[in-house]
Amino acid sequence: MTGAKTLLPGATIGVMGGGQLGRMFAVAARRMGYFVHTFSPDKNGPAAQFSDQATTAAYDDEEAVRRFAGAIDVLTFEFENMPAATIEWASHQQLVRPKGAILLTAQNRLREKEFLAGAGFPVAPFRRIANSSELTQAIEAIGRPAILKGAAFGYDGKGQQRIDPETELAAVWEGREDELCVLEAVIDFEKEISVIAARDPSGATAVFPVSENIHRNHILDLTLAPARIEERVAAAARELACDVAEKLDLVGLLAVEMFLKSDGELIINELAPRPHNSGHWTIEGCVTSQFEQNVRAVCGLPLGSTGLLRPTAMVNLLGDVWQGGEPHWPAALEEPNVHLHLYGKHQPRPGRKMGHLTAVGETVEAAVESARRARERLALN
Ligand SMILES: Nc1ncnc2c1ncn2[C@@H]1O[C@H](COP(=O)(O)OP(=O)(O)O)[C@@H](O)[C@H]1O
Ligand SMILES: [Mg+2]
Structure with a gap:
């Protein structure tokens, strides 16, 4: 089901997926007076801990999916890698934002690349x-x-x-x-950047400042914002993200990962029709966070300002940080401009995203320095 319906506070938002993106979405939605009902195969995961209600069932459990879809007012996703049938069962029963076809495109790199290339967007x-x-x-x-x-x-x-x-x-x-x-x-890029755009049911869009992303072992390590790129390039990147959201006829949030080449050319690497790790900094750095914006877009409320409050940096906390025992949280928080986010995961496996630290600063360099220093301090004993 699709449509221009507005969901007011008091409505129940269903979320497919049970990870940290769903957790931070639930925080924003509940703060605004919505009820949140999550669906995940994992019991008491990061999102369930912050939800009003949590269904624990497999994605291929048709009866559970239909019952869940019937118990909510709108369905959205924090995770796109679920079977096509799950999305179809839910879509028969309930308003789904973004629509299922977008999930199917984004969950498969080939379909995603073919869509982008076919629509004339730049890809490798x-x-x-x-x-x-x-x-x-x-x-x-x-x-x-x-x-x-x-x-x-x-x-x-x-x-x-x-x-x-x-x-x-x-x-x-x-x-x-x-x-x-x-x-x-392989693209010989100068920087990796990403842009998060929101689009509401009437087609209005709002786009966040560009994130600059640094990966370590293929996992996002550091995001800084605003990206240290020319204003002209930033404007082009933001326009590109809005154009893709438009072309997809998206209602919700779209993260667009891009490579920036030294000549200024932008190449789209990946799409995610949901909140994104590279947008966590917006919780502290922007007037409206990516999570609140997602709630607004999905519910048909006016989109919030994406204005930058302060230069911001975010570092991920992977399970590796727990190698020497429980991290020293107080030492990290001695940096007074640093904020701690933990996802409530019980097993700190190496490479697993357990949380993140965000730092605001006078300049983006100062924010990066604070965030990194805070993370290093976690190892102090
Ligand atoms: N075509 C490419 N050229 C250069 N680097 C790439 C390319 N594709 C991927 N990478 C590097 O690998 C990382 C992960 O690849 P990506 O396609 O984004 O997959 P994932 O789903 O794992 O994020 C990218 O962020 C980038 O650093
Ligand atoms: Mg990626």
């Missing part, structure tokens, strides 16, 4: 790969270095292999068997 040269001979041909066409990515279920660099001049193609394909993949050219 790519090929669809379904077997080893297609890989050999595509490498001829695209050249090296290239990156082979599984089409489905990838995040934090999982399922990706880089193909350098000396890489043996046979070894790359081993273990993939007949997995559908995308081969793309």
Whole structure:
């Protein structure tokens, strides 16, 4: 179901997915007087801990999905990698924002790239790969270095292999068997940036300041905002994100990851039709956070100002931070401009996103320094 319906405070927002994005969404929604009902296969996860109600069931449990969809007033997502059938069952029963077709596009790299390229948006040269001979041909066409990515279920660099001049193609394909993949050219970028746009049911858009992202081991490590790029490039990046949201006919939030080349050219890397790790800084850094904006867009309320309050930096806290025991929280918070966000996850596995620290500053450099220093202080004993 789609439509221009407005959901007022007092309505129940259903959220598919149970992670930290759903948790921070629930905080914003409940603050505004909405009820939040989450659906996740994991019991008492980050989102459930902050929800009014939590359904614990598998995504392929049709009866549970239908019952959940019938118990809410609108459905949104904090996670896009669920079976198409789940989205379809829910869509039959309930207003779904963003609409299911957008989830299906964004959950598969091939569909996503084909949509973007087909609509004339800039993407890295790519090929669809379904077997080893297609890989050999595509490498001829695209050249090296290239990156082979599984089409489905990838995040934090999982399922990706880089193909350098000396890489043996046979070894790359081993273990993939007949997995559908995308081969793309490696882009020699100067910076990675992302832009989060919101679009409401009437088609109005609002776009946040550009985030500059630094990854470590393919996982986002640091976001600083506003990105240290030319105003002209920032304007182009923001316009690009709005154009993609428009083309998708999105209602909700869209994060657009981009590569910025040294000549100023922008290449779209990935889309996420939901809140994004690179937008967590907006909680402290902007007039309206990405999470509140998501609530407003999904409920059909006027979008809030995306104005920047202060330069801001965010560092992720991965499970690795727990290696030497419980992190020293008071030491980190001795930085008075630093804010702690923990997601309520019980197992601090290496590489797992457990929380983040946000710092505001007079300049973006000062904010970065505070955030990094605070994270280093977690190891003090
Ligand atoms: N075509 C590319 N050229 C250069 N670097 C890339 C390319 N694709 C991915 N990367 C690097 O790998 C990271 C993760 O890839 P991405 O496609 O965003 O997958 P994930 O779903 O894991 O975030 C990117 O943020 C970027 O640093
Ligand atoms: Mg990515």
